[in-house]
Amino acid sequence: MNELSRTLDVVVIGGGQAGLAFGWHLQQHGLDFLIIDEQTRPGGNWRNYYDSLQLFSPAEYSALPGLPFPGDPKSYPLRDEVVKYLEAYAGEFRLPFQGGTRVMGVAQKEKVFEVRCDTGATFCARSVVVASGGFSRPFTPSILGLESFSGTCLHSSAYRTPEPFAGQRVVVVGAANSAVQIAYELAGVAEVVLATREKIRFFPQRILGLDFHAWLKFTKLEQTRWLSDQSTPVLDTGKYRNALDTGRFQRRGMFQQVLPDGVVWPDGSTTKIDALIFATGFQPNLDFLTGLPVANRSGRVAQHNGVASQVAGLYFVGLPKQRNFASATLRGVGSDAGHIMPLLRHHLSRDCPPNQR
Numbered sequence: 243m244n245e246l247s248r249t250l251d252v253v254v255i256g257g258g259q260a261g262l263a264f265g266w267h268l269q270q271h272g273l274d275f276l277i278i279d280e281q282t283r284p285g286g287n288w289r290n291y292y293d294s295l296q297l298f299s300p301a302e303y304s305a306l307p308g309l310p311f312p313g314d315p316k317s318y319p320l321r322d323e324v325v326k327y328l329e330a331y332a333g334e335f336r337l338p339f340q341g342g343t344r345v346m347g348v349a350q351k352e353k354v355f356e357v358r359c360d361t362g363a364t365f366c367a368r369s370v371v372v373a374s375g376g377f378s379r380p381f382t383p384s385i386l387g388l389e390s391f392s393g394t395c396l397h398s399s400a401y402r403t404p405e406p407f408a409g410q411r412v413v414v415v416g417a418a419n420s421a422v423q424i425a426y427e428l429a430g431v432a433e434v435v436l437a438t439r440e441k442i443r444f445f446p447q448r449i450l451g452l453d454f455h456a457w458l459k460f461t462k463l464e465q466t467r468w469l470s471d472q473s474t475p476v477l478d479t480g481k482y483r484n485a486l487d488t489g490r491f492q493r494r495g496m497f498q499q500v501l502p503d504g505v506v507w508p509d510g511s512t513t514k515i516d517a518l519i520f521a522t523g524f525q526p527n528l529d530f531l532t533g534l535p536v537a538n539r540s541g542r543v544a545q546h547n548g549v550a551s552q553v554a555g556l557y558f559v560g561l562p563k564q565r566n567f568a569s570a571t572l573r574g575v576g577s578d579a580g581h582i583m584p585l586l587r588h589h590l591s592r593d594c595p596p597n598q599r
């Protein structure tokens with residue numbers, strides 16, 4: 243049964259940075275919309291990331307449209323500052339947010355979407371924006387013997403602080419920012435090896451006094467497909483490379499097998515370890531779209547610049563590299579949403595009778 247007596251223009255699924263930035267654009271256009279999120283408060287998954295997480299982009303390049311990130315523009319905000327900013331953002335613009343509501347399924351009937359929720363409610367809308375996050379399903383590679391490991395094995399999404407690993411031998415898997423940050427932090431209390439398939443690509447956080455993100459903006463490089471195709475570099479003020487060079491933690495090529503109490507390296511040698519931490523990335527969780535043709539032949543989301551290829555009126559925001567290198571970042575979601583807006587408006591005016599507002 244339709245929870246509201248009207249058909250909305252847009253339902254946004256997800257109230258993290260992507261859903262909130264999209265909500266801001268919808269509001270600017272005077273559209274009738276609702277942001278639905280299973281969490282009770284806006285802000286998305288930032289509150290679930292590890293305690294010491296610090297943004298890799300400075301405050302001046304970490305804002306959503308319409309509200310600067312508070313504090314020193316050159317500083318690198320901490321996780322909790324991001325959560326606070328996003329909650330304040332939703333409040334500042336009074337974005338319509340329905341928390342504590344998980345979307346279970348989306349169907350399309352005669353050009354109207356029915357968004358079915360775990361509360362028993364169904365919301366009807368002429369279009370749907372999926373902002374449910376590109377980092378919600380932790381990805382762990384399958385490795386021979388992994389299930390036999392008797393030590394602690396976790397994904398970086400479940401890692402919070404180094405204390406539980408004090409005095410242990412830990413292997414961290416991954417070559418991107420999270421892996422290096424976690425390895426560095428853990429090395430203060432534990433013996434750490436970072437296992438990577440390829441060499442770590444360090445990139446200076448600041449060049450000629452300017453932050454990496456300022457250069458990306460200045461050169462317009464981040465808008466290119468070329469940059470999207472590159473693997474993510476580890477941004478470094480010098481601290482991480484120095485830690486590696488001075489042996490604070492070690493790097494080795496990816497191990498080939500896991501034993502009940504250790505790992506087997508490519509040269510056949512073994513190391514006994516207590517814990518394995520996989521900082522090996524995430525995939526989007528789009529189970530609620532099952533039933534709509536949203537996957538292409540390779541199983542990826544069938545979309546172009548955020549517009550679903552096979553479902554009219556369905557849009558995405560916040561998917562990694564959906565439009566460019568910045569698509570799944572604080573600074574990128576606003577412009578991606580802005581790019582979609584004229585197309586969404588065109589869809590509403592072409593395929594649907596105007597809403598009674």
Ligand SMILES: Cc1cc2nc3c(=O)[nH]c(=O)nc-3n(C[C@H](O)[C@H](O)[C@H](O)COP(=O)(O)OP(=O)(O)OC[C@H]3O[C@@H](n4cnc5c(N)ncnc54)[C@H](O)[C@@H]3O)c2cc1C
Nearest residue numbers: 256258259260279280286287297298345374375560571572
């Ligand atoms: C460890 C880590 C570090 C990062 N560091 C940075 C950084 O320094 N700078 C930067 O700009 N970006 C960074 N990112 C990337 C990105 O900015 C964050 O992942 C951010 O949280 C993504 O925001 P989002 O709104 O797209 O998704 P999320 O924050 O994941 O929010 C999605 C929301 O959708 C909701 N949802 C999902 N499914 C449903 C459903 N079925 N029904 C209802 N609600 C649903 C969730 O509850 C959640 O609130 C980092 C990511 C990770 C994982």
